[in-house]
Amino acid sequence: MDATSEWTLWAILIAALVDLAIRIAAIIVVPRRRRPTAAMAWLLAIYFIPWIGVFLFLMIGSPRLPRARRRKQDEINAYIRDATLHRELGNPGTDAPDWFSSLVTLNRNLGALPLSGGNAARLYPGYEDSIEAMAEAVRGASIYVHVEFYILQADATTEVFFQALEDAAARGVTVRVLLDHWANRSKPYYRQTRRRLDAMGAAWHLMLPVQPLKGKYQRPDLRNHRKLLVVDGRVAFTGSQNLTDSTYNLPVNIRRGLHWVDLMVRVEGPVVSGVNAVFLGDWYSETDEVLVEALGPAGSVECPGTLEAQIVPSGPGFEFQNNLKLFMGLLYAAQERIIIVSPYFIPDEGLLLAITTACQRGLRVELFVSEEGDQAMVYHAQRSYYEDLLRAGVRIWMYERPFILHSKSMTIDDHVAIIGSSNMDMRSFGLNQEISMLVRGEEFVTQLRAVEDDYRAASRELTLEEWLRQPLRSTVLDNLARLTSALQ
Numbered sequence: 372m373d374a375t376s377e378w379t380l381w382a383i384l385i386a387a388l389v390d391l392a393i394r395i396a397a398i399i400v401v402p403r404r405r406r407p408t409a410a411m412a413w414l415l416a417i418y419f420i421p422w423i424g425v426f427l428f429l430m431i432g433s434p435r436l437p438r439a440r441r442r443k444q445d446e447i448n449a450y451i452r453d454a455t456l457h458r459e460l461g462n463p464g465t466d467a468p469d470w471f472s473s474l475v476t477l478n479r480n481l482g483a484l485p486l487s488g489g490n491a492a493r494l495y496p497g498y499e500d501s502i503e504a505m506a507e508a509v510r511g512a513s514i515y516v517h518v519e520f521y522i523l524q525a526d527a528t529t530e531v532f533f534q535a536l537e538d539a540a541a542r543g544v545t546v547r548v549l550l551d552h553w554a555n556r557s558k559p560y561y562r563q564t565r566r567r568l569d570a571m572g573a574a575w576h577l578m579l580p581v582q583p584l585k586g587k588y589q590r591p592d593l594r595n596h597r598k599l600l601v602v603d604g605r606v607a608f609t610g611s612q613n614l615t616d617s618t619y620n621l622p623v624n625i626r627r628g629l630h631w632v633d634l635m636v637r638v639e640g641p642v643v644s645g646v647n648a649v650f651l652g653d654w655y656s657e658t659d660e661v662l663v664e665a666l667g668p669a670g671s672v673e674c675p676g677t678l679e680a681q682i683v684p685s686g687p688g689f690e691f692q693n694n695l696k697l698f699m700g701l702l703y704a705a706q707e708r709i710i711i712v713s714p715y716f717i718p719d720e721g722l723l724l725a726i727t728t729a730c731q732r733g734l735r736v737e738l739f740v741s742e743e744g745d746q747a748m749v750y751h752a753q754r755s756y757y758e759d760l761l762r763a764g765v766r767i768w769m770y771e772r773p774f775i776l777h778s779k780s781m782t783i784d785d786h787v788a789i790i791g792s793s794n795m796d797m798r799s800f801g802l803n804q805e806i807s808m809l810v811r812g813e814e815f816v817t818q819l820r821a822v823e824d825d826y827r828a829a830s831r832e833l834t835l836e837e838w839l840r841q842p843l844r845s846t847v848l849d850n851l852a853r854l855t856s857a858l859q
Contacts, residue, residue, distance in 0.1 A: 526616050
């Protein structure tokens with residue numbers, strides 16, 4: 372055997388040993404603390420395309436934030452629990468069913484924030500109406516304005532809001548702003564927005580920045596998806612809407628005529644301190660600055676309404692999937708009907724089982740989604756669940772083109788609801804930082820039912836008969852997308 376053949380043999384042997392080591396290591400590392408479906412998807416990727424699979428796993432295989440950030444979240448939770456341990460936040464009702472009280476305890480244990488009574492809330496289903504309402508709240512600011520949005524753009528539609536921020540800053544109001552780095556960096560108006568924040572004197576920071584040269588790095592697709600505004604600790608907004616034009620100013624959306632349909636809620640009362648606590652926690656995570664003075668009043672809190680509400684933060688900074696656990700608890704607690712609005716609906720096995728079980732228990736279950744998709748992989752992965760849902764008895768309403776139904780809410784029977792930034796998909800459960808608000812009160816559910824009625828009027832119902840006529844190519848695309856959605 373000549374030298375060349377010997378080197379070739381050794382190269383093949385080493386490559387085989389490395390390949391074997393990778394496969395053995397994958398079996399040990401990948402399944403640890405990971406859902407079986409996600410673990411299997413990663414193992415298949417590593418086994419069939421080893422080098423690419425390993426590279427992707429190293430890049431996006433960890434669904435958790437860096438240890439330092441998780442430690443900060445633990446510190447925030449401990450501080451909130453201590454600060455609210457003996458603090459009366461409104462007067463929560465005593466007539467709540469046992470299952471509701473147990474869910475409140477669950478949320479408190481996972482997300483630290485308490486339930487409060489005496490709150491008032493108003494929904495804003497109109498896109499520009501909500502921006503004007505937020506601007507009006509900022510016009511009344513006298514101490515501080517806290518702004519946190521996944522996407523924040525100073526464009527023609529948001530001009531009224533940015534003008535209100537500038538006027539507030541000119542009056543001496545402290546303006547603090549957080550915006551997600553990765554979601555904004557490639558969007559139109561990103562540089563203009565940054566310059567405008569600088570010009571008004573706002574204190575602003577990027578959330579979850581991917582800047583390795585500055586020592587700031589985590590899995591690139593871990594994002595802060597929250598949307599919230601707090602003014603002086605007395606009024607707050609949260610929901611699904613980003614602060615940008617309803618087309619997101621993207622040429623592809625404008626060319627297709629797409630417009631986003633969203634839902635925001637304005638709240639007053641003790642629950643505002645919960646929304647503010649989420650902002651202050653995110654501010655601390657990004658800046659190491661503790662803003663204790665902005666946490667809220669230490670004494671009694673004005674109670675302008677009768678609603679009970681609890682803020683539930685979730686995301687990769689927490690040990691558990693707080694939003695998923697809350698959704699699951701509500702689905703199993705429902706006794707009459709469940710109405711879900713989720714633009715991106717990719718349930719895990721447990722969530723799918725809970726929804727189909729609700730149908731089998733005799734409940735009326737409805738799901739609102741968009742007929743049009745703005746993200747191809749998510750759109751097809753979502754469609755792969757329609758047949759199972761329809762066969763179980765779920766009524767699927769498809770919001771008609773050219774609108775993207777982007778609202779995120781769920782109503783349970785006639786007294787309990789959730790509204791916030793969280794979709795019902797694996798990304799929102801494991802990869803995105805989200806904010807949800809649990810509300811108990813018939814008057815709020817009545818408001819949300821009216822919004823659901825409007826969505827139903829603008830939708831068409833998908834039937835099982837129609838779905839079974841889907842062409843084979845669509846089924847293949849849907850199933851492939853479903854497989855890739857498990858890579859977390």
